Amino acid sequence: MTRQQIFDKIEVISKKIFGKETIISEATSSSDIEKWDSMNHVVLISTIEKEFAVTFDIMEVIGISKFGDFIDLIEKKQTQCS
């Protein structure tokens, strides 16, 4: 899966969680989205884990602050699997 394909899937998920009007980029962080609170953070993590069939390590989770971080981690895990 390419970086763009990963981003597109995450964009769909983010619209489901934060509202369809939400526009994101790789640099978008929790401070840019008002609805990105602790509850929605865990919903986002669990949904992305399920969608991409990956599990983020505890240290990886706490390092996530923007959408680009998710993409980096998913790419890394894809490389490890292939």
Add this chain to the structure above:
Amino acid sequence: MNNIEQEIRNNLYEFYDHIAQIKGIHSEEHDHWSVIRNTPGVWPRIIYKIAPKIVEPKSAILFSEKVKSGTYPEIVIASEENIQQVDPFLRSKGFYPYSAWKGMAISNRTDIKAPYLPEKIEVVKLESSADIKQWIKVVTSQLISPARLEKQLLESLIAQPQIEAFLLKHNGVGVSTILVFNSENSTGLYLIATDKSLQRQGFASLLVQHILFQEFQKSINPIILHATPKGEAVYSKLGFIPLNQFFLYRFLNIHL
């Protein structure tokens, strides 16, 4: 004295234990974890003091039953000790990690001076009803939502000899808060918050410096705190050293 990493944990657990003992606060102490089951929407609601033995079958079943009962808090705090063992357990029970606090400490130093407080700024010990009201307003705006801090709980806390709370005022209005908890071997700083509209102007930093100077005059114990990711840089500049981590989990009760 315990080593400082352990003391950072002990101070936090003792602080919550004090809250748990306050009349009217529902709490439970189990062999391998403790819980403050305050009313939903009221701070604090937390599962803490998690021991690695929580994963053992008997404990695990009891913990599951408690979580399924729907009366348990949404937030868990787990120390980094044995986290690799505790993390999969918590996830299997529906708790997902979302943030981490850095345990930080500063030892007593003679070079710490009283900070200069500009004319319009004062630091008051929390006593008057008006100050308590302002203090609560600032703290409540910064708690993990949805949560409010009740006046009765704060009054019960500051009535205890180990606990003091302070409010930094600018032009007579409460801007930053701090609560100081003295345990036997350390002084813990809690509920450091600044009014949302006045953040990033150095008010909390000034208040912490003021308290460092004040507490180091009274005791040789180290001062510890548990910093959010945003707060870590601020406290590092004041001389605090990061020594360990605490992981925050939230119960996932919404699925897409």
